[in-house]
Amino acid sequence: MIPTPEHNERMAKMTFASVYPHYVTKVERKGRTKEELHEVITWLTGFDDGQIQDLIDKKVTFEEFFAKAKLHPNAEMITGTICGYKIQEIDNPLTKQVRYLDKLVDELAKGKKMEKILR
Template identity: 75%
Template structure:
């Protein structure tokens, strides 16, 4: 699926710090922890909790966030629909990476086992 240039640009310029509290609220509302959220983010990006906090303080955009990330080699195994888009069909690399993160947070909030979320049983 090809997202519009405007949609991709909006996602690229969105700050990670503005979305992070929503990720945290979503998982905590479903009984998951901040530590579990950080584990999922670290798996995808390579950012430990300290680096993550620094990026939040710097108010980096998703574009900068994923430029600095070292995406997990199994990230391509993340599939399904999130925000109305089939992840594996998103052509724009940055938009697909942001949707990877959205999908992982969604799976965490849905109560999936960590092994399944982190694609370690594959």
């Protein structure tokens, strides 16, 4: 599946704060911790715990979130399918970054070892 321009726009305008609780619920339901979730987010974006909370409090959009992030150099190694989209085939940079985060959260929830998640 290739994301449509409307899909890309929806992703850009979605707030990180609206999705974050779902990430927490997903990983905790599978026996992982909020601390592990933050470790994954920090690895991908460079944000520390305080910055993550600040971005949640400010209700930044994913567009603003990733504009402020310093993406990990190995982020491009994140491949596979998430939500029906092959990450490596997504051409919109922001949508790809959001899907990187989704994929890492998914891998964490599936019990993958942290060493494997943090390529």
